[in-house]
Amino acid sequence: MIRLFIFIALVVVKVCFFFVFISNPTTLFSGGSDADFYDAYALGEESLTSSVWPDWLRALDQVGLYSRVGVSIFLMALGVIIIPVLCGRLALVNGYPYKTRNCLDIAIAISMYPTLFYYTLDIYRDVFMLFVFLSGLLFVKWSIHAVFSWKKIFYALVICAHGYLLYLFRGYLGFAFLISYLCSFMFRVRKMSFILHVVPMLIALNIFYIMGFFEPLMAYRGLFDGVEGGASLGIRFDSAFMFIPDFLLNLLYQLFGLYFPNIMAIFVFFMESIPFLIALVYVFKNRAYADNFVNFMVAFSIIYSIIWLLGNDNLGTAMRLRMYVYVSFIICSLIIYQRKKIFLKEQVFS
Structure with missing residues (x-):
């Protein structure tokens, strides 16, 4: 109670x-927020948009419901x-x-x-996007546990619809969701190791950078050069030799929250990053108890994080982008905790 x-x-x-x-x-x-733009667009005062959210708001306004x-x-x-x-x-x-x-x-x-x-x-739009993401996770979970093939087909179609909707809101979020669903059956958290997986992944990213695969992300990241204030990190990935150190520093600053330009960043670190770090350590320390649903969420978190970490250079934006990863690992930690308890209990009574 x-x-x-x-x-x-x-x-x-x-x-x-x-x-x-x-x-x-x-x-x-x-003034000055994305919400002001969304409101202006809904009322017909703006004409350009980059996601489906303001279009929905304008549609509501056109039928008198906004x-x-x-x-x-x-x-x-x-x-x-x-x-x-x-x-x-x-x-x-x-x-x-x-x-x-x-x-x-x-x-x-x-x-x-x-x-x-x-x-x-x-x-x-972020709250509704997180709701769509979590709704998609629910169907992923049902799909994993479904026995009958027709149910799996139905769930797969609904999952693809969720991924497409997320793509309309934020392209790389939907892309990461769909790719993770298609590839997560090949990914096993319990088999992950630093030497065999993390190090080769960093080397592969460095090679992709040298080959120019990340040019669109680098171009987008460059847009943060003109942003005023202390929330921009100033990490530019302008050297192949320094790519891995820059990526790791970027990871520490944006995903782990170890960048403190103001007192609000310190508050957010203790309220958000510390719980995430505890969940992250717990998940990988006890990854032997991971199931296929955890595999999906970890695979999604890795793919999605790589994309937004390369494309974003602003701490404030990072706080909204990393919500999906933070929430996923909080859920993963409790799933693994329960599965571990069940396993240990069965060992005692076996």
Whole structure:
């Protein structure tokens, strides 16, 4: 009961916080954000867009259903209630007791994710994208556990639809999701090693860089040269000899959060990066207990992270891009924990 009380208390506090801002729109909808652009596009004041989200908002406006506050309330419900509960549902393992407790543990952990809550406060696309991603994970899980071939075919079609939708929102996110689904059956977390897999992967990335395969990503990364403020990292990948050191430094700064230009970065590190690092260490220390669903999430995290780490040079953007990886590893850690407990229990009674 105490876990349910904590989760409900978190929901109530965040909903109250949200409506305090709604009562003063000038505070909530301050200028200069992506949400301002989305709102302007929905109202017909902008003509160029790079994702399907503002087109959807404009479609709502054209039929008289668009409201910036209304869409924000919808996203708040997704981010505050639906997404945490869905994460808890994804972490459950058949055969392990205490399902409600485990579901609430993950829901509470995700509820304390500050970046997720921040993007529930306006019409940012990130909350809905994370919901689509988690919905896709649910079908991946069902597909893995499905027995009948017709069910697997149906789930595969739905998964592909999720991947395409994610592609419309952010191209490389959908690409990584679909490629991971197609290739994850060849990937085994339990067999991963630093020498046999990580080192060759870094060498392969360096070779791809030398061959020019990453030119589009480097061109996109170069756009951050004109960004003002202390959130840009200034890592440019301008030398083949320094590619691997630059990539590792980029990894430490953006994925692990070990870059502190201001006090907010320190706060985010303790609230987001520390739990992720604990989950990451736990997953790889206990990777012998990984299942096919964990294989998929780890494969996705690797493919997706490589792409956005090469293309992004901004810490603020990194906070929203890495949400999918952080959430995936939190879910993976609880799945492995439950499978380990089941295995050890069977060993005792065998």
